[in-house]
Amino acid sequence: MVDPVQRINALQERAAVTKPPALPRWEDWQRxxxxxxxxxxxxxxxxxxxxxxxxxxxxxxxxxxxxxxxQGVELRQDDEDVWLQALHLAREQPLDAPIEFVPHAFLRAIGWPTTGHYYALLRDAFGRMQRTTVTFRNQRLHKGLSISLIRRFEWSDRDAGGSDDRCKVWIEPEMRLLFGNTQYTRIEWEQRRHLRPLAKWLHGYFASHRTPLPVRVVTLRDACGSDTRELRNFRPKLKAALTELVEACFLSDWQIDETDLVHVCRAPAPGVDACGQTRLI
Known part of the structure; x- marks a missing residue:
C-alpha cells in the first residue's frame, strides 16, 4: 500500500514541474x-x-x-522578522520571480525606524541570510533539503531608502517544499511585532501547535538558542516571556509544574484572541 504522505509529496513535485512553484496564500494580518x-x-x-x-x-x-x-552567521529574531516579511511579499507571485519593494515601506511593515541606519541593518539582514546553508531532514520530506534562506538581493547604493528606491529579493523556489500542505504556521503579525526576542520565539513555537503539549524548560532553552547556560537563570526570563504572551493576548494562561514542564493555554477560538476580543480578518 502506498504511503499517503509519499503520494502527496510525489504529486506536489510533479505539479512543480508543470507550473512555477508558489507559496500558499494567507491573509494580510498573518505571516x-x-x-x-x-x-x-x-x-x-x-x-x-x-x-x-x-x-x-x-x-x-x-x-x-x-x-x-x-552554516553561516548566527541568525536572530530580527532576521526572522525580515525573512517573514519577504515571504509575505513573495506569496503574491511565483517563487522564480523576485519581489520588489521600497525599503521605507518594508521597514515600516516590520516595525523598524525608517532611517539610514536601519536601511543598512535591513541590507545586512538580507546579506546574512543569503550567505547561509540550511539543511532540513525529516520523515515528511523523505530526503535532505539544503537551501539558502535568500537566493539573491539587489539594493540602491544610497545610504537611505528614498521614496523611489526599489530593492529586489529572490527566494529559493525550493522553499515551497518546506511549506507542504499543512506543515507551516500562520502567525499573527501584530502580536509578534511588539514582542521581545524570547517571547517572539515562543510565540512562533506555540503557534505551530493547535494544542501545545507540555515541554520541558531545558528543551525550550536549547531550541530557542539561548546562551543562558544555567536553568535557574533562564527560568525567570522564560516566565517573563510567557507573561508577555498573556499580556499580548496570545496565551490565556501558563504554568511550570514541579517536574519543570511548561504548560500553556492558547487563545480559545479562531477569530477571537485570548482576551476575548474579536479579531479583524
Whole structure:
C-alpha cells in the first residue's frame, strides 16, 4: 500500500514541474513560516547588540523529528522578522520571480525606524541570510533539503531608502517544499511585532501547535538558542516571556509544574484572541 504522505509529496513535485512553484496564500494580518523553522534554533533569541557567532555545519537544537544543520552567521529574531516579511511579499507571485519593494515601506511593515541606519541593518539582514546553508531532514520530506534562506538581493547604493528606491529579493523556489500542505504556521503579525526576542520565539513555537503539549524548560532553552547556560537563570526570563504572551493576548494562561514542564493555554477560538476580543480578518 502506498504511503499517503509519499503520494502527496510525489504529486506536489510533479505539479512543480508543470507550473512555477508558489507559496500558499494567507491573509494580510498573518505571516507564515515552515514548522521546521519555528521549532528549532535557526533564528535565536540573542541580543542583536551582541557579537554573532559564525557556525560551520552545526546541528541546531530542534523540537520534534527534524534535524537542522546550519552554516553561516548566527541568525536572530530580527532576521526572522525580515525573512517573514519577504515571504509575505513573495506569496503574491511565483517563487522564480523576485519581489520588489521600497525599503521605507518594508521597514515600516516590520516595525523598524525608517532611517539610514536601519536601511543598512535591513541590507545586512538580507546579506546574512543569503550567505547561509540550511539543511532540513525529516520523515515528511523523505530526503535532505539544503537551501539558502535568500537566493539573491539587489539594493540602491544610497545610504537611505528614498521614496523611489526599489530593492529586489529572490527566494529559493525550493522553499515551497518546506511549506507542504499543512506543515507551516500562520502567525499573527501584530502580536509578534511588539514582542521581545524570547517571547517572539515562543510565540512562533506555540503557534505551530493547535494544542501545545507540555515541554520541558531545558528543551525550550536549547531550541530557542539561548546562551543562558544555567536553568535557574533562564527560568525567570522564560516566565517573563510567557507573561508577555498573556499580556499580548496570545496565551490565556501558563504554568511550570514541579517536574519543570511548561504548560500553556492558547487563545480559545479562531477569530477571537485570548482576551476575548474579536479579531479583524
Amino acid at each position: 507564515s513560516v515552515p514548522n521546521e523553522v519555528v521549532r528549532s534554533a535557526l533564528f535565536t533569541v540573542g541580543n542583536r547588540r551582541d557579537r554573532r557567532e559564525f557556525l560551520v555545519e552545526t546541528e541546531l537544537a530542534a523540537i520534534g523529528e527534524t534535524q537542522v544543520t546550519y
